[in-house]
Amino acid sequence: MSSATLPPEPRNQVDxxxxxxxxxxxxxxxxxxxxxxxxxxxxxxxxxGKLNADKSNAVLICHALTGDQHVANVSPLTGKPGWxxxxxxxxxxxxxxxxxxxxxxxxxxxxxTTGPASTNPATGQPYAVDFPVVTIRDxxxxxxxxxxxxxxxxxxxxxxGSMGGMQVLQWAVSYPDRVFAALPIAAAARHSxxxxxxxxxxxxxxxxxxxxxxxxxxxxxxxxSKGLAVARMGAHITYLSEIALHRKFxxxxxxxxxxxxxxxxxxxxxxxxxxxxxxxxxxxxANSYLYVTRAMDYFDLAAEHGGSLAKAFxxxxxxxxxxxxxxxxxxxxxxxxxxVHALNAAAASVGFVEVESDKGHDAFLLDEPEMxxxxxxxxxxxxxxxxxx
Amino acid sequence: MSSATLPPEPRNQVDxxxxxxxxxxxxxxxxxxxxxxxxxxxxxxxxxGKLNADKSNAVLICHALTGDQHVANVSPLTGKPGWxxxxxxxxxxxxxxxxxxxxxxxxxxxxxTTGPASTNPATGQPYAVDFPVVTIRDxxxxxxxxxxxxxxxxxxxxxxGSMGGMQVLQWAVSYPDRVFAALPIAAAARHSxxxxxxxxxxxxxxxxxxxxxxxxxxxxxxxxSKGLAVARMGAHITYLSEIALHRKFxxxxxxxxxxxxxxxxxxxxxxxxxxxxxxxxxxxxANSYLYVTRAMDYFDLAAEHGGSLAKAFxxxxxxxxxxxxxxxxxxxxxxxxxxVHALNAAAASVGFVEVESDKGHDAFLLDEPEMxxxxxxxxxxxxxxxxxx
Numbered sequence: 119m120s121s122a123t124l125p126p127e128p129r130n131q132v133d134x135x136x137x138x139x140x141x142x143x144x145x146x147x148x149x150x151x152x153x154x155x156x157x158x159x160x161x162x163x164x165x166x167g168k169l170n171a172d173k174s175n176a177v178l179i180c181h182a183l184t185g186d187q188h189v190a191n192v193s194p195l196t197g198k199p200g201w202x203x204x205x206x207x208x209x210x211x212x213x214x215x216x217x218x219x220x221x222x223x224x225x226x227x228x229x230x231t232t233g234p235a236s237t238n239p240a241t242g243q244p245y246a247v248d249f250p251v252v253t254i255r256d257x258x259x260x261x262x263x264x265x266x267x268x269x270x271x272x273x274x275x276x277x278x279g280s281m282g283g284m285q286v287l288q289w290a291v292s293y294p295d296r297v298f299a300a301l302p303i304a305a306a307a308r309h310s311x312x313x314x315x316x317x318x319x320x321x322x323x324x325x326x327x328x329x330x331x332x333x334x335x336x337x338x339x340x341x342x343s344k345g346l347a348v349a350r351m352g353a354h355i356t357y358l359s360e361i362a363l364h365r366k367f368x369x370x371x372x373x374x375x376x377x378x379x380x381x382x383x384x385x386x387x388x389x390x391x392x393x394x395x396x397x398x399x400x401x402x403x404a405n406s407y408l409y410v411t412r413a414m415d416y417f418d419l420a421a422e423h424g425g426s427l428a429k430a431f432x433x434x435x436x437x438x439x440x441x442x443x444x445x446x447x448x449x450x451x452x453x454x455x456x457x458v459h460a461l462n463a464a465a466a467s468v469g470f471v472e473v474e475s476d477k478g479h480d481a482f483l484l485d486e487p488e489m490x491x492x493x494x495x496x497x498x499x500x501x502x503x504x505x506x507x
Numbered sequence: 508m509s510s511a512t513l514p515p516e517p518r519n520q521v522d523x524x525x526x527x528x529x530x531x532x533x534x535x536x537x538x539x540x541x542x543x544x545x546x547x548x549x550x551x552x553x554x555x556g557k558l559n560a561d562k563s564n565a566v567l568i569c570h571a572l573t574g575d576q577h578v579a580n581v582s583p584l585t586g587k588p589g590w591x592x593x594x595x596x597x598x599x600x601x602x603x604x605x606x607x608x609x610x611x612x613x614x615x616x617x618x619x620t621t622g623p624a625s626t627n628p629a630t631g632q633p634y635a636v637d638f639p640v641v642t643i644r645d646x647x648x649x650x651x652x653x654x655x656x657x658x659x660x661x662x663x664x665x666x667x668g669s670m671g672g673m674q675v676l677q678w679a680v681s682y683p684d685r686v687f688a689a690l691p692i693a694a695a696a697r698h699s700x701x702x703x704x705x706x707x708x709x710x711x712x713x714x715x716x717x718x719x720x721x722x723x724x725x726x727x728x729x730x731x732s733k734g735l736a737v738a739r740m741g742a743h744i745t746y747l748s749e750i751a752l753h754r755k756f757x758x759x760x761x762x763x764x765x766x767x768x769x770x771x772x773x774x775x776x777x778x779x780x781x782x783x784x785x786x787x788x789x790x791x792x793a794n795s796y797l798y799v800t801r802a803m804d805y806f807d808l809a810a811e812h813g814g815s816l817a818k819a820f821x822x823x824x825x826x827x828x829x830x831x832x833x834x835x836x837x838x839x840x841x842x843x844x845x846x847v848h849a850l851n852a853a854a855a856s857v858g859f860v861e862v863e864s865d866k867g868h869d870a871f872l873l874d875e876p877e878m879x880x881x882x883x884x885x886x887x888x889x890x891x892x893x894x895x896x
Contacts, residue, residue, distance in 0.1 A: 152768035251768040311752040311776045312744065318777045319741040321770065322784070323712055326733035344715035352708040352741050355701065360836075363700040369807060377805055379541035379640035381710065381797060385804065387700045388707045395711070408770060415774065416766055418758060447749075447836075 137162040137187055137223070137230040140267050144239070148225065148232075148260055151416075154250025158239065161264050162230015163187050163222035166206065167214035169270070175506050176270045177212055178261065179221040180278030180285035182483075183353075183410055184402055186229040189221040190214065195229075195401050204485060205277075211494040212277065216506065220268070224285075225260040226252035226410050228403035235336060235403045247333035252409050254281070254417045258288045265296070272296045274504060275497060279303040279482035280449060281410070284417050287457065290438070291419060291430045299500040301493060303441040304482040306453035307427050307460070308418035313448060316356055317411040320349030324404050333405055346404045347395030354394045359445035359478030363387060420460075427460035434461075437503070438468040439496035441482075441489060448479040469496060526551040526576055526583075526612070526619040529656050533628070537614065537621075537649055540805075543639025547628065550653050551619020552576050552611035555595065556603035558659070564895050565659045566601055567650065568610040569667030569674035571872075572742075572799055573791055575618040578610040579603065584618075584790050593874060594666075600883040601666065605895065609657070613674075614649040615641035615799050617792035624725060624792045636722035641798050643670070643806045647677045654685070661685045663893060664886060668692040668871035669838065670799070673806050676846065679827070680808060680819045688889040690882060692830040693871040695842035696816050696849070697807035702837060705745055706800040709738030713793050722794055735793045736784030743783045748834035748867030752776060809849075816849035823850075826892070827857040828885040830871075830878055837868040858885060 140161045142148070147157030164187040169176060179189050179202065186193065190200040190207050206212040206219055223231035226249065234249040241248075265273065276289045276297050283305020290300045309317075324330055327345025331338045355363075367387040371377060383389040423429040438461055442454035451472050461468040471492040475481040482489065529550045531537070536546030553576040558565060568578050568591065575582065579589040579596050595601040595608055612620035615638065623638040630637075654662065665678045665686050672694020679689045698706075713719055716734025720727045744752075756776035760766060772778040812818040827850055831843035840861050850857040860881040864870040871878065 154768075247770070251770075308758065310749060311756045311758065311774075312749040314758070314774050315744045315752060315776050315780055316741075318772075318774075318780055319737060319744065322740060322781070323715075323737045325770070326712075326737055327715065328717060348708060348712045348715055348737065351711060352705075355704045355708065360699060360701045363704060367700045369697065369700065369703070379543075379805075381636070381640075381714070381801065383707075385700075385703050385707075387704050391704055391707055392711070412770065416768075421758075 137164060139163075139230060140264050142263060146263075148256070148263070150250045150256045150259075151253040152250045156232055156250065159225075159232040159260075160230070161222050161225070161232070161260055163220060163264060164189065164191060166190050166219040167217050169218040169268075170506070173270050174272070174274060174504055175217045176265075176268075176273050177217045177219045178265070178273050178276045178289070179206060179212070179219060180261070180276065180282035180289075181221060181224065182278070182280040182282045183414065184398070184407075185282070186227070187221045187223045190219070201483065205490065205493065211490050211497055216501065217274065220264070222261055222264055224252075224257040224410065224413075226257070226406060226413060228406040231260070233403065234333070234405035234409055244336045246336065246405055249405070249409065251416075252413045254284045254288050254413050255292060257413065258285050258292055261285070261289075262293060262296070272298060274506065275299040275301060275500060277301040277303070277493075278305070280305060280479065281414050283449075284414065287419055288417075290434060290436045291422075294434050294436060297436045298504055299437045299439075299496070301439050301441070301496060302457065303489070304443055304446055304449045304454075304479055305457070306449050307420060307457050309414050309416075310453070314415045316353065317415055320353055321408050321411060323348040323352070324408060330404065335404065341399070342404045343399040346399045346402070346407060347392075349407060350398040351391045351395040354391060356448045357478060357480040359447065359476055361445060361476045362478050365476075366390075427456065428463035431461055431464035431466050434464060434466045436466065437500055438466060439492065440468060440470045441473060441492055442471075443473050443475045443477070443479070443481040443486075445476045446479045446481065526553060528552075528619060529653050531652060535652075537645070537652070539639045539645045539648075540642040541639045545621055545639065548614075548621040548649075549619070550611050550614070550621070550649055552609060552653060553578065553580060555579050555608040556606050558607040558657075559895070562659050563661070563663060563893055564606045565654075565657075565662050566606045566608045567654070567662050567665045567678070568595060568601070568608060569650075569665065569671035569678075570610060570613065571667070571669040571671050572803065573787070573796075574671070575616070576610045576612045579608070590872065594879065594882065600879050600886060605890065606663065609653070611650050611653055613641075613646040613799065615646070615795060615802060617795040620649070622792070623722070623794035623798055633725045635725065635794055638794070638798065640805075641802045643673045643677050643802050644681060646802065647674050647681055650674070650678075651682060651685070661687060663895065664688040664690060664889060666690040666692070666882075667694070669694060669868065670803050672838075673803065676808055677806075679823060679825045680811075683823050683825060686825045687893055688826045688828075688885070690828050690830070690885060691846065692878070693832055693835050693838045693843075693868055694846070695838050696809060696846050698803050698805075699842070703804045705742065706804055709742055710797050710800060712737040712741070713797060719793065724793065730788070731793045732788040735788045735791070735796060736781075738796060739787040740780045740784040743780060745837045746867060746869040748836065748865055750834060750865045751867050754865075755779075816845065817852035820850055820853035820855050823853060823855045825855065826889055827855060828881065829857060829859045830881055831861050832864045832866070832868070832870040832875075833861060834865045835868045835870065
């Protein structure tokens with residue numbers, strides 16, 4: 119990246135020193151579903167625990183839309199605990215005393231893996247919208263290259279929620295022999311029309327911001343912060359349930375008991391959403407938001423197999439556990455049931471747990487004892503089956 | 508409005524010649540809940556049918572967020588049929604051969620009634636954000652002034668869906684002796700946290716548009732069209748059910764069978780939403796959008812009565828019929844049930860119909876035979892009770 123063209127404080131450095139980085143040269147390009155390719159490219163990742171002698175205890179965690187590789191360590195960017203430190207760590211369901219845990223930033227992201235903010239070797243400037251459009255399969259292909267580089271033949275388990283769960287499913291379909299167990303949570307085998315619609319509104323909000331500059335904001339020294347904040351605010355509503363919003367905020371006024379009759383953040387819910395928007399733009403690249411949402415939109419696992427999800431899983435020896443949440447209206451239980459039905463039709467091994475929760479889609483990131491218990495039980499049984507101590 | 512300060516093609520004229528207009532002088536100001544007032548002011552309205560000799564057959568239709576007074580006539584702005592011509596007209600449930608039907612544009616609107624695009628007499632320029640924040644009660648207060656002007660003591664029926672239903676409820680509470688029958692459809696007695704949240708995102712999208720100019724876009728010759736289009740796109744999703752979106756659009760691609768791997772409107776749902784956004788900005792004023800959404804946010808009928816909705820209705824002699832739709836997740840049936848329970852607790856006369864529909868909130872505007880039948884039955888029975896031929 120040419121330093122002369124950088125804005126004063128680039129927050130999304132592709133060489134974040136706090137992450138491990140696997141680099142792939144121009145001779146090892148990443149070939150992508152769109153027909154495009156990138157190279158050289160790199161993948162930023164974190165690991166926890168130790169790989170055992172027969173390399174049978176590796177667990178891959180796949181992150182969601184705005185997640186990163188800092189699943190169980192304090193984020194160097196935000197100073198906050200790892201985004202899934204309730205699930206991953208010593209003595210946790212994904213026990214780092216037993217397992218070698220890997221989490222990598224996705225292709226198209228902005229946390230150490232090559233994405234639209236990275237330098238395009240053809241121009242010496244950020245790719246911006248010249249970056250090839252990314253798919254979930256491209257994300258998984260990049261992770262597979264990392265797993266190869268780490269010398270791991272077969273993953274013990276692949277785990278993720280939301281977009282992470284899409285990657286779990288894609289892993290099981292693209293590399294059935296490399297996935298012993300798979301745990302997709304609050305996920306779907308295809309993105310729904312409603313979810314595409316919400317994503318499109320978010321992208322339009324970003325692209326409507328004149329500071330987006332046709333995607334070239336890094337070179338032009340601007341940031342489409344207002345548009346990205348609006349996108350995040352809208353998306354955030356979909357991550358919560360109506361009940362959770364009512365319980366947390368209701369119609370409570372901010373700092374007073376009566377309305378101010380203004381367009382200020384009069385209600386607590388408004389103040390909360392504005393904060394969500396503002397804090398998000400501090401940590402996330404706007405073009406990455408476009409690319410990663412687009413990857414989810416294009417996800418349709420059955421489409422690769424003549425429209426049959428069961429065909430996608432045919433012959434799979436992977437053990438699956440599918441988890442959904444009762445109040446998740448973004449990735450409703452019916453989406454998880456469709457996965458389970460397809461796995462049943464393919465005669466695959468599958469368990470299904472619908473967790474009673476009123477916290478909406480974000481429940482997978484929160485303290486949900488029933489989810490932890492289900493994950494723990496599934497992982498422990500699978501570990502016994504694989505002979506992991 | 509000073510013609511020198513107007514943009515080239517003002518689409519939202521406050522003196523639309525195709526509507527009737529009731530004007531109120533500076534000596535008849537509209538006093539508003541915020542403590543503000545406006546005057547002189549005016550209200551644009553339409554009527555259909557004839558007022559009978561004893562003035563007992565007047566029906567008031569209240570429009571929703573982006574509706575207008577053209578309930579049963581071709582809109583002079585869009586050239587489209589009246590927005591509820593399925594419900595209102597000769598031989599329709601609200602039969603203009605029997606009833607004298609009135610529909611007025613709301614205060615804060617942009618279709619002939621005074622709103623933020625109207626001239627502020629204090630400055631000679633559009634009010635913009637100096638217009639007082641409006642409430643549902645202010646809208647109803649303005650309608651009551653119109654009804655007075657028309658010499659009507661008591662309305663036979665007040666009918667409306669969504670925000671129109673909020674006005675129906677407010678009418679019944681503010682003027683119990685002036686409402687013989689009330690038909691709120693797909694409504695609520697208070698706006699939920701989730702709905703406030705969606706509105707806030709829309710407002711932020713408008714206000715993030717630099718062409719909004721702190722609200723002064725009319726004077727400065729700009730239009731926050733991109734921000735308003737994003738707001739409309741997001742809102743539009745909430746008006747439809749997930750099932751309706753899936754049935755209409757699914758994951759179908761636009762004009763081709765394969766993805767283009769781009770940020771174009773690749774999916775039909777994207778193209779549809781973009782069209783909704785673009786066509787909306789042609790017909791609606793951005794500041795009116797802020798004001799009218801805000802009015803809905805502030806609506807909480809129980810709050811005026813010590814938090815008890817039943818108290819709000821105490822002693823009411825109005826006959827109510829409450830209608831909801833099974834797939835409406837914006838104003839779910841539980842909101843309508845809360846109204847019905849309060850009316851029961853107040854010993855009011857109330858019927859309740861939950862219409863089976865998979866079309867979401869917008870069902871109230873669509874061809875829903877069960878809704879028409881319920882409305883027809885309720886109106887006919889009420890007309891007999893009032894002795895209307």
